Amino acid sequence: GAAAFASLDLLQRAGVALEIRTTVPLDLTPPEALRELARQLADRGVRSWVLQMFRPTGCASNALVAAAPAGTQLPPGLLTELTKLVPDIVVR
Secondary structure, three states: OHHHHHHHHHHHHHOOOOOOEEEEOHHHOOHHHHHHHHHHHHHOOOOEEEEEEOOOOOOOOHHHHHHOOOOOOOOOOHHHHHHOOOOEEEEO
16 A cells, blocks of 8 residues: 555645545455545545445456455445545445
8 A cells, every 4th residue: 555655645746636546345345444544545635535346357366356256335334434534435
């Protein structure tokens, strides 16, 4: 994550238009990890965030496909918690 945050910091300083996206393999991403990421993004002033649910189609890693079957829904209430930190969240 450090390299991704360094890139985010550079882009924000440069004033570049960007979309913050996180691909979420639900079976491998505990809710606390998303809460912590939301806190870190909020601390950097991020107000908009796209959560992409993992889809195995086209994934080059057979190990990842086996470990993280496609999921389409966040745990109940988690999106509400996350939007308290990053107010504009889209789930794709």
